[in-house]
Amino acid sequence: xxxxxxxxxxxxxxxxxxxxxxxxxxxxxxxxxxxxxxxxxxxxxxxxxxxxxxxxxxxxxxxxxxxxxxxxxxxxxxxxxxxxxxxxxxxxxxxxxxxxxxxxxxxxxxxxxxxxxxxxxxxxxxxxxxxxxxxxxxxxxxxxxxxxxxxxxxxxxxxxxxxxxxxxxxxxxxxxxxxxxxxxxxxxxxxxxxxxxxxxxxxxxxxxxxxxxxxxxxxx
Amino acid sequence: xxxxxxxxxxxxxxxxxxxxxxxxxxxxxxxxxxxxxxxxxxxxxxxxxxxxxxxxxxxxxxxxxxxxxxxxxxxxxxxxxxxxxxxxxxxxxxxxxxxxxxxxxxxxxxxxxxxxxxxxxxxxxxxxxxxxxxxxxxxxxxxxxxxxxxxxxxxxxxxxxxxxxxxxxxxxxxxxxxxxxxxxxxxxxxxxxxxxxxxxxxxxxxxxxxxxxxxxxxxx
DNA sequence: CGCGTCATTGATGTGCATCAAGTGGTGTGG
DNA sequence: CCACACCACTTGATGCACATCAATGACGCG
Numbered sequence: 001x002x003x004x005x006x007x008x009x010x011x012x013x014x015x016x017x018x019x020x021x022x023x024x025x026x027x028x029x030x031x032x033x034x035x036x037x038x039x040x041x042x043x044x045x046x047x048x049x050x051x052x053x054x055x056x057x058x059x060x061x062x063x064x065x066x067x068x069x070x071x072x073x074x075x076x077x078x079x080x081x082x083x084x085x086x087x088x089x090x091x092x093x094x095x096x097x098x099x100x101x102x103x104x105x106x107x108x109x110x111x112x113x114x115x116x117x118x119x120x121x122x123x124x125x126x127x128x129x130x131x132x133x134x135x136x137x138x139x140x141x142x143x144x145x146x147x148x149x150x151x152x153x154x155x156x157x158x159x160x161x162x163x164x165x166x167x168x169x170x171x172x173x174x175x176x177x178x179x180x181x182x183x184x185x186x187x188x189x190x191x192x193x194x195x196x197x198x199x200x201x202x203x204x205x206x207x208x209x210x211x212x213x214x215x216x217x218x219x220x
Numbered sequence: 221x222x223x224x225x226x227x228x229x230x231x232x233x234x235x236x237x238x239x240x241x242x243x244x245x246x247x248x249x250x251x252x253x254x255x256x257x258x259x260x261x262x263x264x265x266x267x268x269x270x271x272x273x274x275x276x277x278x279x280x281x282x283x284x285x286x287x288x289x290x291x292x293x294x295x296x297x298x299x300x301x302x303x304x305x306x307x308x309x310x311x312x313x314x315x316x317x318x319x320x321x322x323x324x325x326x327x328x329x330x331x332x333x334x335x336x337x338x339x340x341x342x343x344x345x346x347x348x349x350x351x352x353x354x355x356x357x358x359x360x361x362x363x364x365x366x367x368x369x370x371x372x373x374x375x376x377x378x379x380x381x382x383x384x385x386x387x388x389x390x391x392x393x394x395x396x397x398x399x400x401x402x403x404x405x406x407x408x409x410x411x412x413x414x415x416x417x418x419x420x421x422x423x424x425x426x427x428x429x430x431x432x433x434x435x436x437x438x439x440x
Numbered sequence: 441c442g443c444g445t446c447a448t449t450g451a452t453g454t455g456c457a458t459c460a461a462g463t464g465g466t467g468t469g470g
Numbered sequence: 471c472c473a474c475a476c477c478a479c480t481t482g483a484t485g486c487a488c489a490t491c492a493a494t495g496a497c498g499c500g
Contacts, residue, residue, distance in 0.1 A: 072339055183479060
């Protein structure tokens with residue numbers, strides 16, 4: 001969590017956690033239409049959030065890992081508007097939102113932290129919109145891999161190796177592509193010597209090449 | 221603004237407005253990279269927000285009208301990450317964010333209101349992601365028109381007539397389409413008798429048809 | 441009136457979707 | 471422990487929606 005807090009403040013912040021909850025792989029933490037009461041801080045595990053429309057369309061709107069907060073969509077109307085599904089066995093901290101609001105009136109740092117988390121999510125989604133609106137398949141996947149690597153690295157994992165927690169289809173859904181396109185694009189990256197793929201294990205051989213792919217549209 | 225407030229509370233909320241600012245058509249309210257200090261409530265006028273990437277790509281991430289709040293992206297890093305451009309002469313209320321935080325510690329309703337505004341933006345962007353990721357051109361534009369109509373109607377404007385404040389290119393950028401595609405799709409709607417188009421003036425003849433277009437992917 | 445901006449419409453190209461077949465890993469039950 | 475079934479993935483062939491390129495038309499402003 002945040003920085004520059006006194007011990008007392010840190011204790012107060014612990015108070016927002018009402019309980020913990022385990023979610024098995026494949027199960028949902030919350031569903032579209034359910035009443036919103038709490039935000040969830042992921043302790044361990046990996047989630048996807050996805051929207052399902054009346055007509056059966058379904059789209060992954062994000063992947064969340066340990067240390068990230070999930071459930072912000074529910075605040076507006078006190079109803080969750082997406083499903084949060086565990087992609088591996090997970091544990092979350094349940095943080096009742098009224099308690100968060102209460103405490104953040106007393107602890108300025110908490111208040112500001114909450115605002116930042118929400119703003120960060122807005123900015124992240126801006127980035128995804130950019131990606132969906134104007135990038136080609138290779139760029140999307142390069143950006144996706146770089147983003148995952150960066151987040152995993154920030155958590156102390158390898159910079160170059162990662163294990164995908166999601167299927168090709170879920171990646172495709174998130175990136176606005178079909179699973180075949182995801183697969184083909186990975187294959188192309190392999191041919192080009194940029195990554196190695198073995199099932200869901202990915203080793204990045206040439207991170208710069210990925211970065212180039214993402215930001216080399218200028219020449220077009 | 222929100223409901224169920226005492227007169228005293230309402231007075232307090234007025235305090236968040238430090239000043240007003242006029243923005244002429246084509247000018248920016250804030251720019252990517254500028255220091256973030258305030259949120260802005262639009263009093264009159266119409267804005268677009270857009271991201272510009274290093275490599276010159278540019279994408280509209282939203283259109284905002286009177287009564288909406290703009291600038292939420294700046295909270296995370298105290299830096300704006302997008303440009304806000306007035307599409308017509310506009311006036312905004314400047315609301316210094318530290319004052320918002322200060323006051324929302326005292327006025328619960330304000331605190332909750334701020335949270336809702338941010339959450340609403342997250343949910344809106346979720347919807348755009350869905351649109352960009354899985355809808356075809358006709359569906360995107362139908363959804364776009366319906367959304368504009370609904371927001372304008374909520375502000376007391378006609379349900380069936382609207383004036384686009386933005387160019388075809390800006391619409392296309394927002395929807396992940398080229399301006400030609402936007403134009404062609406409008407023309408198709410006209411052929412089908414769904415709308416009338418005269419420059420930027422749009423009259424919706426058959427709102428149900430639009431709604432059908434948006435939610436008729438089940439059959440495909 | 442003439443120029444610039446925005447919009448429309450047509451002809452052609454292409455990136456990704458779609459359809460289809462086959463492979464490989466995993467898990468289960470005999 | 472092996473056989474089978476299932477699922478995720480890969481790879482190829484074809485088609486289509488939208489992009490791209492290009493020409494023309496309609497406003498609005500100096």
